[in-house]
Amino acid sequence: MEEKERYDVIVVGAGMAGLSAALTLRLHNLKILWLGTPLLSEKIRKAEKIKNYPGISSVSGEDFGALLRVQAEEAGLSIVSETATGIYAMGGYFAVSTEKNTFESLSVILATGVESVKSVAGEEEFLGRGVSYCATCDGFLYKGKTIAVVCTSKEKEGEADYLASLAEKVYYIPLYKDPAFSAPNAEMVGGMPLKIEGKKRVEKLLFKDRELAVDGIFFLKSAAPPAVLVGGLKTEAEHVAVARDMSTNIKGLFAAGDCTGRPYQYAKAAGEGNVAAHSVVEYLRSLR
C-alpha cells in the first residue's frame, strides 16, 4: 500500500481565521493543507463596508476579499477547493475526509465559520440515519428514492444537480436569495424546515404548514456543524469550546474564528487564527 503523505497541519476553512492561520503557519515553513472554497469565504465578499478592522480604512467586502486573495497568493498559499466532511482523531494524527479524498495530518485548525442558518431540530440526531451533509459521499444511497435537499448557498447548487440525477423525487428547499436550481423531478419548497421526524430513520421533514415524506435529507452547507464534523468535539451551543490558546478538548485540534463564538468580527477571527497557528507550532514541537 502506498504510504499517505502526512501534513503538519490541515486548515479547514478559508475565511478570515483560516487565512490568518495559514499566513502564520507559512512563516514557520510547515507543510500545510488548506481546505475551503476558493473564493476566500462568501461572507467576506458579501460584507458591507468594513469600518473597524485595523489597517483597512472603510473598504468594501469585495475589495477586502480581493486584497486577501492577493496576499494569500503572494505568500505562496493555495486553497484546495474541497469541503471537509469528517475529521477523525486517529491517535497521534488526524484523518480529514472531503467529498473526494482523505488527507492525513499531525494537527488540525478548524476555521469553518458559522452558518447563518440555524440547525433544524433532529439534524444531529438523525445524522447517518437519513441526514447527510455530503452529496458526493452519500448521494448513491438514495438512488430512486425521495429526498429533501436543504441548501444554504447558491454555490452548492451543483451538488443538488447531482442529487437530482440520482433520486426519483427531490424537494428543494433553498435558504438563500434567487435560487437558480431546477430539475424535472424537483419541486421547489418555500419556508423554513422546522423539524425532522422518524422512528429509526428519517421519515418526515416538517414545516409550519406542511410536511414532506422523505427517505433522506441533505443539508448542503458550506460546512457541517462542528460537533457533526468532529466526533467527540466539545461544543457550547453551536460553538466550539476553546481555551485562550484556541485548543479544543481534542489534543492537536484547534479552532478559530466565528466557529468559536461571538463577536463575529474579522479582527477577532484574524486574531484567533494567528493564536491557533502559534499553538500548532508549539504542539508540533512537543511531538518531536
Added chain:
Amino acid sequence: MEEKERYDVIVVGAGMAGLSAALTLRLHNLKILWLGTPLLSEKIRKAEKIKNYPGISSVSGEDFGALLRVQAEEAGLSIVSETATGIYAMGGYFAVSTEKNTFESLSVILATGVESVKSVAGEEEFLGRGVSYCATCDGFLYKGKTIAVVCTSKEKEGEADYLASLAEKVYYIPLYKDPAFSAPNAEMVGGMPLKIEGKKRVEKLLFKDRELAVDGIFFLKSAAPPAVLVGGLKTEAEHVAVARDMSTNIKGLFAAGDCTGRPYQYAKAAGEGNVAAHSVVEYLRSLR
C-alpha cells in the same frame, strides 16, 4: 464641587489592541477617552516588515503605523497623550489617574502592551516605598536626595530631566540604544539592575558587579506593570489573567493585546481589542 465628566470607557494604551478597541467602541457611539502615546505605539514604528497580518501585504512598521494613525483620525478618534499611573475600581465606576489628571469612567480597557524589559527583583515589593513609575507624581519627594532612574525608552528622557532638576544626584540607567540624556548631577550607569534591597524603604540598587546607595528608584516605562497599575488585578506571571471575553477579575475592567500574554502579534492584539470592546458594550448595557 464641580461634577466630573464621566466617560463610558477609558482605553489605556494606544497600540494595536487599543486602536482596535477604540475603532469598535466608536461605532457604538460611546463616550471614549483614549490614553496613550500620540505615536500609536513605539513598537509599531520599530517593527520590521509585517508579513502575517491579514489585509496588509508586507508593509514596513513605519508605513503600518502611518496607516493606523490615518484610520484613527478618519474615525474621529484622538489620543490624549498622558500615561496612566493608577487605575482604581471605585465600586460602580473607575478613577484613572495620569501624571496630570484624574479621569472617571464606567469601564476600562487595559491595553498597555508588555515591557520588553524584565522587572527588577523587588520592584513590586518596594512600590510606594522608594519605587515609583511616575516622575511628575512623586519627583518632588526626592528633592535634594539621591535617586536611580531606570529608563526603558528615549521618549521618557524628558521625565529624567525633570527628576535631575529636583534630586541632588541621579544615577541614570538607560535600557535602550543611544541615550541622549545628560545632566550635571547625573552619572550614567551601564548594565542591567538586578535587585532592590532595603529594610523599610529602598536603600540599594544592585548590579552584577556594583551597588548604588539610593533613596529612591524611578522606573520610566511606557506603562507600569498591570498588577502595579491596578491594585487587586489578577495576573499570571507578568500578564493580565483574562477570560475568552477579555474580562478580568475586576468587574468592568477588560484587557487586550500583549498585556494578556503571548503570542505578541498584531493580529492577536487587534482581535482582542475588538472582543474587549464588544464586551464593554454588553457590560454597559447591563448597567442600564
